[in-house]
Amino acid sequence: MKKLVVLTGAGMSAESGISTFRDSGGLWEKYKVEEVATPEGFEANPGLVLDFYNQRRKQLYTCQPNEGHLGLAALEKDFEVYIITQNVDNLHERASSTNVLHLHGELTKACPVGDPYTVYDIPPGKDLQLGDTDPQGRQLRPFIVWFGEAVPMIEPAIRQIADADIFVIIGTSLNVYPAAGLLGYARRGQPIFLIDPQEVHTCRTDIHFIRALASEGVRQLTRLLKEYR
Helix, strand or coil: CCEEEEEECHHHHHHHCCCCCCCCCCHHHCCCHHHHCCHHHHHHCHHHHHHHHHHHHHHHHCCCCCHHHHHHHHHHHCCEEEEEECCCCCHHHHCCCCCEEECCEEEEEEEECCCCCCCEECCCCCCCCCCCECCCCCEEEEEECCCCCCCCCHHHHHHHHHCCCEEEEECCCCCCCCHHHHHHHCCCCCCEEEECCCCCCCCCCCEEEECCCHHHHHHHHHHHHHHHC
């Protein structure tokens, strides 16, 4: 089977009801990024940060994978599919995708302060609170890559894209680095598809644009991919 690598952003989950951060009406209009998505914000007001992600987690449990998530999972019948997501939700997994790499962490997991490599699942329905610690007594924090922190999974993502037969981008503005730089690792001559209802500006001229929301875009993509099986 050919290797199909898919990079997904906030637009992938928007149809499922997940609040986006950057669009009009998004979360950054309600919260200051430095307060809830930086190490400094957590140090200054950990209670606010924990509550912010507790609310995001509660919202996630009310959402379901959309047809776009399900369509990508269905492609595993014909391709070796690897998903690289900038999203911190678990909708790809719940749609039955089997190879998912999270660039920016996972909302349903926690890690000790100062140790992003030790990860714990947060049981459904549980909030993360001040005083919640790991067996070593370290305060737990959301397993989220905040602004100003390293992105440990960026190197595995680069390797996946460089090794892909087909590269697909869905629902991301390609404005946030280092994820935005991943397009540069797609080889020349490698089929590239970009799904987004908005115009996305890139320096590449070898991209097949599909101007649609994720669900409709994945439907169109599935038809186009028949010639690559």
